[in-house]
Amino acid sequence: MTIKEIQEEIVDEFSMFDDWMQRYEYMIELGKSLPLIDEKYKVDENLIKGCQSKVWVHADLEGDKLAFTADSDAIITKGIVAILVRAYSNQHPTDILEADNKFIDEIGLKEHLSPTRANGLVSMIKQLKMYAIAYQTQLD
Amino acid sequence: MKVVANKLPLDIETIRLDFPILKREVNGYPLVYLDNAATSQTPQQVIDVIVDYYSNYNANIHRGVHSLSQEATDKYETARKKIQQHFNVAKSHEIIFTSGTTHGINLVANGFAQELKKGDEVIVSALEHHSNIVPWQMLCEKTGAVLKVIPMNQEGELDMDAFHKLISTKTRIVFVNHVSNALGTVNPIEEIIEAAHKVDAAILVDGAQAAPHIKADLQALDVDFYVVSAHKMCGPTGVGMLYGKEKWLNKLPPYQGGGEMIATVSFEKTTYADLPHKFEAGTPNICGGIAFGAALDYMNTIGFENIATYEEQLLAYATEKLLEIEGARIYGTSKHKTAVLSFNIEGLHPYDIGTIVDKLGIAVRTGHHCAQPIMDFYKIPGTVRASFSFYNTFEEVDLFIAAVKKAKMMLQ
Numbered sequence: 001m002t003i004k005e006i007q008e009e010i011v012d013e014f015s016m017f018d019d020w021m022q023r024y025e026y027m028i029e030l031g032k033s034l035p036l037i038d039e040k041y042k043v044d045e046n047l048i049k050g051c052q053s054k055v056w057v058h059a060d061l062e063g064d065k066l067a068f069t070a071d072s073d074a075i076i077t078k079g080i081v082a083i084l085v086r087a088y089s090n091q092h093p094t095d096i097l098e099a100d101n102k103f104i105d106e107i108g109l110k111e112h113l114s115p116t117r118a119n120g121l122v123s124m125i126k127q128l129k130m131y132a133i134a135y136q137t138q139l140d
Numbered sequence: 141m142k143v144v145a146n147k148l149p150l151d152i153e154t155i156r157l158d159f160p161i162l163k164r165e166v167n168g169y170p171l172v173y174l175d176n177a178a179t180s181q182t183p184q185q186v187i188d189v190i191v192d193y194y195s196n197y198n199a200n201i202h203r204g205v206h207s208l209s210q211e212a213t214d215k216y217e218t219a220r221k222k223i224q225q226h227f228n229v230a231k232s233h234e235i236i237f238t239s240g241t242t243h244g245i246n247l248v249a250n251g252f253a254q255e256l257k258k259g260d261e262v263i264v265s266a267l268e269h270h271s272n273i274v275p276w277q278m279l280c281e282k283t284g285a286v287l288k289v290i291p292m293n294q295e296g297e298l299d300m301d302a303f304h305k306l307i308s309t310k311t312r313i314v315f316v317n318h319v320s321n322a323l324g325t326v327n328p329i330e331e332i333i334e335a336a337h338k339v340d341a342a343i344l345v346d347g348a349q350a351a352p353h354i355k356a357d358l359q360a361l362d363v364d365f366y367v368v369s370a371h372k373m374c375g376p377t378g379v380g381m382l383y384g385k386e387k388w389l390n391k392l393p394p395y396q397g398g399g400e401m402i403a404t405v406s407f408e409k410t411t412y413a414d415l416p417h418k419f420e421a422g423t424p425n426i427c428g429g430i431a432f433g434a435a436l437d438y439m440n441t442i443g444f445e446n447i448a449t450y451e452e453q454l455l456a457y458a459t460e461k462l463l464e465i466e467g468a469r470i471y472g473t474s475k476h477k478t479a480v481l482s483f484n485i486e487g488l489h490p491y492d493i494g495t496i497v498d499k500l501g502i503a504v505r506t507g508h509h510c511a512q513p514i515m516d517f518y519k520i521p522g523t524v525r526a527s528f529s530f531y532n533t534f535e536e537v538d539l540f541i542a543a544v545k546k547a548k549m550m551l552q
Contacts, residue, residue: 028550052494053489053521077491
């Protein structure tokens, strides 16, 4: 599936919910199911320090695709991390660089990507793209 | 509300009508505003003063001969006198208008650069806000003075035995907050001031968190510097007060150069204006200063004793209810506290709790509260902080507790 298709699938899943509470409960579930980052990668170099919550992210190149694993100390942040990992993982670096995050608005979670929220998510997206740039160069 | 409090000293429902913002909804729920330690809400009486200023007598002060300028100057100087009276200060020129507490602290820290030499000691407390740590660290780096820290205990109180061992004739200045922003602990500043003066050290007390709850008598305290922000006591943002004893304010150099702070200027030599203008360079926050005076009028009409009595009841009720939640732990359990509940629920991240309760219309602060050393002491990433004001109700405490329970249910 392309990033766009996965994003549409996520939007579809969230459209089943009537209110914020169901959306959040689903997100919390997603957070709990996130494959944890290998402990050896949960180090300061992979840490994105938000003022409110922390995010760790690690990337591996598998063939010509990038696989991400990630974690957060806050479960709601982790839920969004899970959504982002699902959308961007196992994709070609060029596609990752071209993708946008409008789908986060569409599922009603825009506030979590506000830079002032300081939960590490904005920096996480930047970090995903940085990995994509780095590995794109490697692939070229 | 299940527990009926003792007879209330205030008619809260009437008081709440003064605050237009308390009528609004957030995320579809009535706003329950429990972030008063970050900033307090503004009553209509103060909003009216702000509107009146810009509608009727907006003019630059202290330099125009025209009537509007005179009117604005009179109102601004009247506000200074109101602040003087409120804090029982001997002379009105010992009150310096600032942009807020941080500005006041930096002004004094900067001035002390010329007072300190290598080997001198500066004491701060472990309970400080970053704004009362960083300026002194910068000062110590600049002068070679050594920064000493008064440690805290598990209750969130200062270790006073350790303080008395730390302070010596090497100590030049002590900085401590009156009330901790992260925990609400009321520090024994009388004892600290007395000890500082015994060794001829100066003392600055950060009153930002105390001022909304405690009416400090600065002459009785005999403190050298006291700083507050108007926006924590029903006034507007961007204005505050630095109180300094006249002898200190005369001794310290100006902080910023500009208009208003000079007597004469030539390229050879500039002489500085008298107090308080020496420290008030440029056009000040005129409207803010006047509104600060109005905010003090408002709070004094309600009465600080009434406020303290009522908030104590609110805090006791909220503490009791919160501790009924399994896994709740309160940080800052001193007997001497303002109405602040800093807490965590076992196994849950404060950010998650804050996010869910916000969805239910409850405004609380989460994070390290600009006091990372306190969080490091407890080995936690942060806390959820609910901070109460006299306009909060027991029903709001119930809504807050219900929201925390809901968050706990969703997150576990």
